[in-house]
């Protein structure tokens with residue numbers, strides 16, 4: 107979200123920012139809220155290293171699969187998929203997620 111905010115701020119005066127020419131690489135599969143934002147932003151390609159399939163509701167479905175049809179329609183021209191990369195890199199990304207989610211949630215709760 108922060109990265110997309112910064113990009114949009116930089117391109118706000120551009121009448122044709124050609125968002126689909128951009129590629130976003132991220133360590134973690136975007137959550138449904140970030141995916142909705144990506145659909146509105148229209149960044150062309152999103153590749154994530156690690157998909158969090160450990161949540162009870164995830165199962166075999168990606169967060170993209172679980173978006174409402176309207177958002178999937180908005181993002182129908184975008185590429186949003188798991189990156190093809192080494193297992194070691196996926197494991198590092200998973201560890202970053204596991205080690206950062208708890209403190210991130212606590213920081214958020216402390217803020218509000």
Ligand SMILES: [Zn+2]
Pocket residue numbers: 136137138139140141
């Ligand atoms: Zn998110």
